[in-house]
Amino acid sequence: MLILGELLLLCTDTEHPKILITGGLGQLGVGLAKLLRRKFGKNNVILSDIRKPPNHVYHDGPFIFSDILDSKNLREIVVNNNISWLIHYSAVLSAVGENNVALAKEVNITGLHNILDIATDHGLRVFVPSTIGAFGPSSPRNPTPELCVQRPRTIYGVSKVHAELMGEYYHHRYGLDFRCLRYPGIISANSNPGGGTTDYAVQIFHTAVKTGCFECNLRSDTLLPMMYIDDCLRATLEFMEAPADSLLSRTYNISAMSFTPHDLVQEMQKVLPELKVTYNVDPVLQAIADGWPMVLEDIAARRDWGWKHEFDLSELVQTMLTHITTSNQRAQAN
Ligand SMILES: NC(=O)c1ccc[n+]([C@@H]2O[C@H](COP(=O)([O-])OP(=O)(O)OC[C@H]3O[C@@H](n4cnc5c(N)ncnc54)[C@H](O)[C@@H]3O)[C@@H](O)[C@H]2O)c1
Numbered sequence: 001m002l003i004l005g006e007l008l009l010l011c012t013d014t015e016h017p018k019i020l021i022t023g024g025l026g027q028l029g030v031g032l033a034k035l036l037r038r039k040f041g042k043n044n045v046i047l048s049d050i051r052k053p054p055n056h057v058y059h060d061g062p063f064i065f066s067d068i069l070d071s072k073n074l075r076e077i078v079v080n081n082n083i084s085w086l087i088h089y090s091a092v093l094s095a096v097g098e099n100n101v102a103l104a105k106e107v108n109i110t111g112l113h114n115i116l117d118i119a120t121d122h123g124l125r126v127f128v129p130s131t132i133g134a135f136g137p138s139s140p141r142n143p144t145p146e147l148c149v150q151r152p153r154t155i156y157g158v159s160k161v162h163a164e165l166m167g168e169y170y171h172h173r174y175g176l177d178f179r180c181l182r183y184p185g186i187i188s189a190n191s192n193p194g195g196g197t198t199d200y201a202v203q204i205f206h207t208a209v210k211t212g213c214f215e216c217n218l219r220s221d222t223l224l225p226m227m228y229i230d231d232c233l234r235a236t237l238e239f240m241e242a243p244a245d246s247l248l249s250r251t252y253n254i255s256a257m258s259f260t261p262h263d264l265v266q267e268m269q270k271v272l273p274e275l276k277v278t279y280n281v282d283p284v285l286q287a288i289a290d291g292w293p294m295v296l297e298d299i300a301a302r303r304d305w306g307w308k309h310e311f312d313l314s315e316l317v318q319t320m321l322t323h324i325t326t327s328n329q330r331a332q333a334n
């Protein structure tokens with residue numbers, strides 16, 4: 001006969017998903033693992049990547065090497081660990097992709113095919129983030145609805161539209177539980193962006209606190225959708241937990257705020273009045289940003305699964321500056 005403790009353990013094991021995060025050492029994966037581990041237990045969330053993790057990540061919970069281009073190894077990991085949710089974060093982002101189209105094609109397209117096949121074969125729930133970069137200059141830009149023309153001009157955007165369509169196809173054709181959110185540019189204090197067009201909005205905080213000045217590589221009037229990382233990760237968890245029958249779509253826009261570099265600088269100057277910002281526009285990044293949404297419409301996510309953002313521009317700025325100042329002071333004290 002099972003004693004109560006064993007029974008509780010069995011219940012917890014069966015109730016909680018067993019989660020694998022690919023590409024987990026980028027800007028978003030470590031934070032997501034922390035959130036999911038708090039909810040589902042440390043050992044139920046495996047972080048993976050092709051890079052060596054820093055010590056604190058290695059000691060925080062299970063970490064393994066996984067190259068999404070090695071489909072046999074990926075399959076073994078899913079089977080051996082009884083994975084039920086797959087969060088597919090591996091990707092080559094917009095700026096890096098334009099510098100290495102072959103790599104972006106391999107990771108973002110071939111890698112995605114491996115993920116979808118394995119997820120389908122093993123009945124997994126799979127999350128693949130898309131992006132504002134999945135839209136292009138011929139999409140309506142202010143606001144950009146869920147369903148509209150999508151003709152992106154970057155390999156990153158093309159590969160993300162491909163991911164949206166392939167995932168939805170596998171859902172309709174094979175019943176795959178595919179879930180996809182189009183993230184805005186994500187702003188975080190404790191992790192660095194991986195080479196995208198929206199990176200300025202993270203770098204400005206670190207450089208401003210350290211040096212009091214910043215050189216921005218986008219024009220001061222470039223309006224783009226952005227979101228604080230806590231909102232992004234919470235949205236991902238809530239969307240993964242949403243009952244399948246509430247999801248009228250498998251790909252949703254999520255939105256929090258839109259701002260230009262000028263707006264951001266003005267808000268930061270309320271706390272750092274001496275901040276000096278100059279502009280040295282990168283024509284490649286500017287062309288990408290000029291084809292992306294200015295404002296993302298997310299009515300469907302709010303209606304179907306109750307999406308609600310918490311951070312607006314002023315909260316974002318206060319939170320980022322507090323985090324960065326505190327961790328710089330801690331580093332100096334050590
Ligand atoms: N950060 C954002 O602003 C943002 C916005 C929209 C969408 N997204 C999407 O969210 C996901 C996570 O974004 P991020 O900012 O953390 O990305 P990132 O660039 O910071 O990290 C991507 C990770 O993928 C890993 N990777 C590369 N090739 C791999 C391979 N062959 N096998 C396994 N891992 C590999 C890299 O080592 C890296 O750690 C991506 O799919 C991205 O497109 C991010």
Ligand SMILES: C[C@@H](O)[C@H](N)C(=O)O
Pocket residue numbers: 093094095131132133156183184185186193195196197198199
């Ligand atoms: C927007 C998003 O996909 C990423 N931060 C990029 O700029 O490429």
